[in-house]
Amino acid sequence: MPCDELPDELPDDLKIPWKEAGMNGLVFSPDQLRAEAEKIKAKMRRLYLVVSFGFSSAVASYAFIIFTFHYFHIRNALMLVGSSLSVVGFGYLVIDALLKRSRALAHLGETDGLRFYRTELERKRDWIRGIAWRLPMVCVAAFVVDLGVTQELLKISAFLAGVGFSFGVFVLGLCAVWVPVRNSRMARKYQERIDALESAMTSAGRTDPKD
Amino acid sequence: MDRTESQDELYQKVAQEYAEALARMVWAYEADPDLRRDLSQEIHLALWRSLEKFNGRCSLRTWIYRVAHNVATSHIVRQARGKSLGTFLTLEEAESQAGIEDVEHSADRAQALSRLFALIQQLDLLDRQVMMAYLEGLDAESIAEITGLSAANVWSKIHRIKTMLVRRFHRGDRNAV
Numbered sequence: 001m002p003c004d005e006l007p008d009e010l011p012d013d014l015k016i017p018w019k020e021a022g023m024n025g026l027v028f029s030p031d032q033l034r035a036e037a038e039k040i041k042a043k044m045r046r047l048y049l050v051v052s053f054g055f056s057s058a059v060a061s062y063a064f065i066i067f068t069f070h071y072f073h074i075r076n077a078l079m080l081v082g083s084s085l086s087v088v089g090f091g092y093l094v095i096d097a098l099l100k101r102s103r104a105l106a107h108l109g110e111t112d113g114l115r116f117y118r119t120e121l122e123r124k125r126d127w128i129r130g131i132a133w134r135l136p137m138v139c140v141a142a143f144v145v146d147l148g149v150t151q152e153l154l155k156i157s158a159f160l161a162g163v164g165f166s167f168g169v170f171v172l173g174l175c176a177v178w179v180p181v182r183n184s185r186m187a188r189k190y191q192e193r194i195d196a197l198e199s200a201m202t203s204a205g206r207t208d209p210k211d
Numbered sequence: 212m213d214r215t216e217s218q219d220e221l222y223q224k225v226a227q228e229y230a231e232a233l234a235r236m237v238w239a240y241e242a243d244p245d246l247r248r249d250l251s252q253e254i255h256l257a258l259w260r261s262l263e264k265f266n267g268r269c270s271l272r273t274w275i276y277r278v279a280h281n282v283a284t285s286h287i288v289r290q291a292r293g294k295s296l297g298t299f300l301t302l303e304e305a306e307s308q309a310g311i312e313d314v315e316h317s318a319d320r321a322q323a324l325s326r327l328f329a330l331i332q333q334l335d336l337l338d339r340q341v342m343m344a345y346l347e348g349l350d351a352e353s354i355a356e357i358t359g360l361s362a363a364n365v366w367s368k369i370h371r372i373k374t375m376l377v378r379r380f381h382r383g384d385r386n387a388v
Contacts, residue, residue: 018235018327018346026234026251027226030219033259036252108278109261112359113340116281120288200360
């Protein structure tokens with residue numbers, strides 16, 4: 001049955017201006033789109049190279065500085081353990097990001113709106129949750145390094161050691177408490193939307209929400 | 212004719228036929244003019260790319276609307292922070308707020324249209340899809356195929372949409388818009 005035949009009063013006078021709305025529909029030629037696709041691809045490739053190079057350089061420099069410092073100047077076990085953990089943590093994050101990058105997306109034309117919306121919300125929720133538990137992992141390792149630095153500073157000045165320790169606690173609190181709490185709240189909002197969609201899917205007669 | 216050629220030809224045909232409907236959709240999804248242009252290009256790009264894989268298992272119209280709505284959904288979810296996503300209204304909520312702004316008649320079509328776009332932009336994404344498809348004149352079965360909702364669910368949403376539109380824009384005077 002067409003929508004117009006539903007038994008209630010229908011503002012047809014709205015449908016007409018809607019259809020007659022003088023929208024200048026943009027039309028692109030296939031060549032323009034091909035060029036745009038190439039441009040996006042090149043941009044993504046460049047971004048990927050810059051980010052991976054920058055990230056790897058930062059981790060390598062960090063490891064080099066800490067290890068050199070440790071072996072030639074200060075022999076502090078906490079700094080060594082902390083920096084090793086940091087490098088392992090960063091390495092894990094890089095591998096994790098690369099694996100996520102290669103995950104195939106749902107096909108746009110074959111996926112209905114409900115399923116696609118749900119997948120997008122899940123992706124966003126997982127991203128937010130991911131930050132919430134990945135960040136503390138790296139922060140804790142950095143905090144162990146900070147404890148080592150504090151130990152060494154204590155030999156010079158109690159005040160400097162206090163400042164170093166307070167800074168470490170502040171950063172740890174920020175990354176391991178504030179960010180996870182905030183992100184968990186945001187993730188919960190996305191989860192509520194997903195639950196609402198799941199119930200819509202159930203009412204649409206789908207037994208498996210991912211079906 | 213090779214695949215690229217037929218994909219290009221199909222895109223050109225589709226783009227001509229659906230350019231205005233896609234433009235209306237973009238307006239209803241995005242209020243910011245710069246982002247609107249980006250979204251429009253994103254939709255056309257996705258459409259052109261997807262036509263290579265069009266297999267005829269659903270109608271071309273369903274395919275086009277699915278691609279366009281899905282790209283727009285992705286755009287909105289990407290733009291939204293957790294907070295703003297929570298401010299989208301369900302049809303039920305929008306319906307209950309109908310009394311607030313319907314005190315005055317819409318003086319002209321432009322005003323009515325801008326109010327209509329503003330109303331759609333407040334709605335949750337699935338409700339937007341149903342409402343836009345309804346305004347485009349699609350039947351409930353087609354809307355169900357695009358959105359993945361059951362036909363019964365679409366019908367009930369359409370009923371709510373109509374009630375809300377009547378309350379907000381109609382006011383018993385068919386020449387009001």
